[in-house]
Amino acid sequence: MESIGRRRWAIAEGYIPPDSSYDSRALLSHEAACILNAGDADANIEITLFVTDRDPVGPYKVQVGARRTLHLRFNDLEDPEPVPRGTDYASVFESDVPIVIQHTRLDSRKAELALLSTVAFSAG
Amino acid sequence: MESIGRRRWAIAEGYIPPDSSYDSRALLSHEAACILNAGDADANIEITLFVTDRDPVGPYKVQVGARRTLHLRFNDLEDPEPVPRGTDYASVFESDVPIVIQHTRLDSRKAELALLSTVAFSAG
């Protein structure tokens, strides 16, 4: 399929709730960047995290295969360092091929779920 | 009315919760693509689903009449195959006339409802 999307994306909102009411991976509080690579070439993506009081951290490197989607949880990023819980951050994604990014959070600090989602801001 | 929208749309986030706390169609956990065809010609739409570990599935074919809206539930797609529950996916919509697509999920895995919604990413 013809590729769709942009090479550069920003998510200004980032916050991984420090607590969860559940142990299962599906219901654990988490924040995700849902990445779609609809094109015929693998996407090599570098992520930079911005915080409030020190220099940015990164790049985190992620690959999404051709014609695949990856629902990346920020909770799972470990290298160069884990994403702190309960802390405000923002992120920029730079890919070598066009991709589409949607931002989602599931918050299970309380027993009932809360959800948010928005398409990220794209440029370039 | 003059048509409004684009011909090509992507929803990078897709996930149909595997459980529901209710049996009624209105409160069943579901994921929807709300499609608006404001123009004077019927829209013939092909949907391709992307997953994490195998080639895309599709096309699913949907028609939305002139000057009509369709709130399509991914739960209802059956041909060429049902959309798996509890699995990450993404989708691309290709229409022969301009349309507008908004993505919504109602999650009733717990007794209280959680909602998300965002306008899909448009191109072309």
Next chain:
Amino acid sequence: MESIGRRRWAIAEGYIPPDSSYDSRALLSHEAACILNAGDADANIEITLFVTDRDPVGPYKVQVGARRTLHLRFNDLEDPEPVPRGTDYASVFESDVPIVIQHTRLDSRKAELALLSTVAFSAG
């Protein structure tokens, strides 16, 4: 202030939950189009509603003063006819000056609140 926005907007998703757990206006299940007119001229807006199985309804006429915001509840639209509850619809807004529209729903069918919001799709 210099005006900001577009003249033509679409909200593909529309659904007023038929029930509420509360009587107060603030917590009643409702769907809103939050309209910002940051410019120096009043905005005259015509809204057309699209449904699944018959011709569009409208125009509904709304005015938003210069340098004002209006959080319009679809629940409050009465002329030419009320918006049906528990029914899928979509909407197109046409203004004579640039405006910004954001779509929000508060769902209180269950005792706890669910919220969604997204900037509408803009064109022209």
Next chain:
Amino acid sequence: MESIGRRRWAIAEGYIPPDSSYDSRALLSHEAACILNAGDADANIEITLFVTDRDPVGPYKVQVGARRTLHLRFNDLEDPEPVPRGTDYASVFESDVPIVIQHTRLDSRKAELALLSTVAFSAG
């Protein structure tokens, strides 16, 4: 990093719930503008608030350092005057360098959380 974003943003939806079920800052009902300044120059931002029945209020002045993010709570704005609770408003952000803005609300009027988020409308 190369800057990303726009200089002018609007959030048409604004409402700080008047009540909260919790005292902790994290779970207090609040509305936030998450601002990302990925570029190499500090961002000087002026915010104007629009309401339904009187002239706009502002500017509120905020600075976001180079390569930093700020998750600004409207609850915290005090000068020239606090943002009223339980009242509809909208906002326009004007920056001297490109930034990205995402809008989020946490509503804890009831014991369980409700969340919404969307990328703001950008222009210029």
